Amino acid sequence: MNDRTELITIGQLARRTGLSVRTIRFWSDQDVITPAGRTSAGYRLYDVEAVARLDLVHTLRQLGLDLDTVRRVLHRQTSVADVAKVHAAALDAEIHALQLRRAVLRSIAERDSTTEELRLMHKLANLTAQQRQRLIDDFVTQTFDGVDPQAPGARIATMMRQLPAELPAEPTREQIDAWVELAELLTDEQFQQRVRQMAVTGARQPTEQPPFDPARVAEQAGAALRAGIAPESADGRQILERVIDADLPGPQRLRIAAQTETFTDRRVERYWQLLGILNGRPAAAPQVPAMEWFIAALRAHAD
Structure with a gap:
């Protein structure tokens, strides 16, 4: 029997990898790591390649991958590179969210805000980019409903969709305040009616130069x-x-x-x-x- 065909006990595997017997047994039960055989008494035996596989499992778990994803990587249903790309993107999103929360907390610490203001700030700062864009798209849709998109006044609708899809990773206090104030405007019925009045009037009137500069x-x-x-x-x-x-x-x-x-x-x-x-x-x-x-x-x- 050479090193490649040698079978080792779960205790020996634990000593070689630095993992606990309990962890290895759990991963084995989850079909993440498979025994190469069993003793006459039914105890699990592993080949030396299990050491490398356990190192990979440990690394992937430390990166935050769930066991189902780890299992698919080990069974070569997906590549480590593909998993890494997806996971890196998820971490980027998580980091961005944490940076926004930190900016909000710093802003809160510098001001004497009411409970309602704090609630609104926290809610808005944690909206996803897609949710932020939907907020302004809903405002534009409701406000400009029925306005001819080819009419001069409809140009306002296009311009009003210019909310940035992503807030800066390190937003300033001014930008946080601007986002809160803007969200309040977008949900204000009187503001919506005023903008609609401007759009409808602009769409009905012929385009002409004003008699002043x-x-x-x-x-x-x-x-x-x-x-x-x-x-x-x-x-x-x-x-x-x-x-x-x-x-x-x-x-x-x-x-x-x-x-x-x-x-x-x-x-x-x-x-x-x-x-x-x-x-x-x-x-x-x-x-x-x-x-x-x-x-x-x-x-x-x-x-």
Whole structure:
């Protein structure tokens, strides 16, 4: 009998592998490691190749593989490489989830949050990428239901699907706060109705250039806001007429004000700002306050 044909007892196998007799016996009962024979008294005997197989089983188990997967590897129903790829992907997902939880806990530790805020933060941070995307897809579907996808206003629906599929592995406190705030917006019925109003109106109206330059409004009305100039004042009129034709009739000014107001909303602008934060883009300067000043000035000087 040579080394390859030598049969050893379970106790000897335990000493060679460093595993307990109890563990080897359990794995043998589960058909993970098979005895090569038995003594006359019925005790299990193993060949020396069992040492290598047990080393492999031990390694796979330490990596977190279940016994059924280990058994399939040993029976060559699947390769170690294939199992490793799947397991590595699962570990990546688990690591990402743990990193998000750690970020949430750090954020909680730095603030004085209510119980409800903490619950919401924890729930949202632990959503899978697929669940996060479904949240925003459901919002877009409900809000833009029935809107012609070829209509100008439908472009908003496509843009509103820009929630990142994956939050950063190490999200900042600002990104966690942005995700919580965005989720609250998406589930707010008044916000949904407001966005739908904008989309439906945009889809019905013909595409035409506004009789003013939005960039000019942002520049002039923004400066007026910073200077504390009231839109209804004489100085407000002068600033307004740097943006629109001074001879524009009052009824047309009111019509422009109404149309502009339809597409001017602080919460909708906040939606885009939150998406920017989550996508790691620099924060854009708010434009709505300047547009609100412009609308008020149009109405105040429509005489």
